[in-house]
Amino acid sequence: MKKQDLKELLEQAEGKKILFLGKEGTYTNQEVDRFLKKYKVTRVKAIEEDVLATVEHHSLNPVEEMISEDAYERKIPAYRLDEFEQLLSEGINDNELLMAIKLSNDQARVLRMIENPDISDSLFVKLLEMYEWHEEEEDNNDDRSVVIATLTRYIDITPAERDQLYSTLTLKRLVREATDPDLLNALIGFPNYEFKQKDRGKTSLFEVIATSKYINDEVIKRLLSLRNPRVDMYLAANPVVPLEQLKKFATREDKSIYEALASNESIDDTLFELLLGKNENVVKLLMWYQPISADRYRMITEKITDHDLFAELGKNQHINHEVIDQLTQSENNALLEQLAENKSVTAPSLNVLYEKQVASTFYPLAGNPNLPAEIIEKFYTDYQNDTRMMRQIASNPNASEKMLRELYERDELEINKGLAANPATPIEILDVLKIDTRLRNALTQNEVFIEHHNTTKVVI
Secondary structure (H helix, E strand, O other), X not given: OOOOOHHHHHHOOOOOEEEEEOOOOOOOHHHHHHHHHOOOOEEEOOOOOXXXXXXXXXXXXXXXXXXXXXXXXXXXXXXXXXXXXXXXXXXXXXXXXXXXXXXXXXXXXXXXXXXXXXXXXXXXXXHHHHOOOOOOOOOOHHHHHHHHHHHHHXXXXXXXXXXXXXXXXXXXXXXXXXOOHHHHHHHOOOOOOEEEOOOOOEEEHHHHHHOOOOOOHHHHHHHHHOOOHXXXXXXXXXXXXOHHHHHHHHOOOOHHHHHHHHOOOOOOHHHHHHHXXXXXXXXXXXXXXXXXXXXXXXXXXXXXXXXXXXXXXXXXXXXXXXXXXXXXXXXXXXXXXXXXXOOOOOHHHHHHHHHOOOHHHXXXXXXXXXXXXXXXXXXXXXXXXXXXXXXXXXXXXXXXXHHHHHHHHOOOHHHHHHHHHOOOOOHHHHHHHOOOHHHHHHHHOOHHHHHHHHHHOOXX
């Protein structure tokens, strides 16, 4: 016979009793009693008359096990405690719960509710804001439980990866993946955990939050209130921060702030022109990362007279096509070399660069995936004995399959590095190249090979 749904049972149980076995779970006995009171049902600890069900913790002591077996023999239906708690959680009035906690400041209850997987995300975030951290203790058990509960709720962790829940480094991943500004705001209430970065020292939780594209005005205001120079620097580089705030940052005499602003695509022309007057590192960042319109190009030509510094503009991936047309007419060879390598430059502009016949641009042109196939063919024919040129062609997705197969037959390490990184290289060749451990880095940059590896479980 099918067991009755627990909610249906409660709705029909007025005047009856439910036997609870085992220790308390998420909810205290008093909280359970209040919930049952709505149904006019009584909680009991032993089998009595009118007991119509048992609710059992997953761990029972020997005496409770005996009572459970007795109830089973009496055909009293048994329900798991987590089933009951889920039903109780569904009936929570968020505002009433939050008010009760606020009045009592019951931190034990806050922790229990934070660890409750059945409450809504919005309630969870509000509870995080109410939790009081033990920052004077280096490793507090309750604090650790809050971190684990947060990561468990938001991070998709497989059973084999559960050790990640015990690493604060996973908080960094959470911030990177979070899209809810309210959650990010609540995370500012956490201790400012530090994370080691490979070859780059350390970064902190608040700094990582400051880089998020999902922070809103409230989060920005709270981050600013920290008065942390490094947090401010990351905010200055964040394109979602309002222009008004970016202008306030620009009034500071701070090199790191200027550099952050120079990399922020949301600055306006006024800030762009202001930053052009700063040090060389700031100007380079402007050249590399800022969208370059005709007006901004005019500002650059008026202010930047150093040929080498001007050449850095050729690396920019966001240059207006009209500006690129002007740049291809330049006599600055260093600039032309950078443009020749720039993957945002289109085939017609690359053709113009080739027609200028500046020899130093030929190598970067040969590796540019936008280079027309007929020019690649010319390079392939004219530079057969030039290993550097052959490697560039081997890396170019526009190279013909015939060229790539012929280059593979040469069996030269430098050329094979280009083939290994090229998504157009035939899969059967990549499968052979994977045997050479010296090509591992190049293969891991090849999206086609990685997809092939993931679907066929090829070992590299």
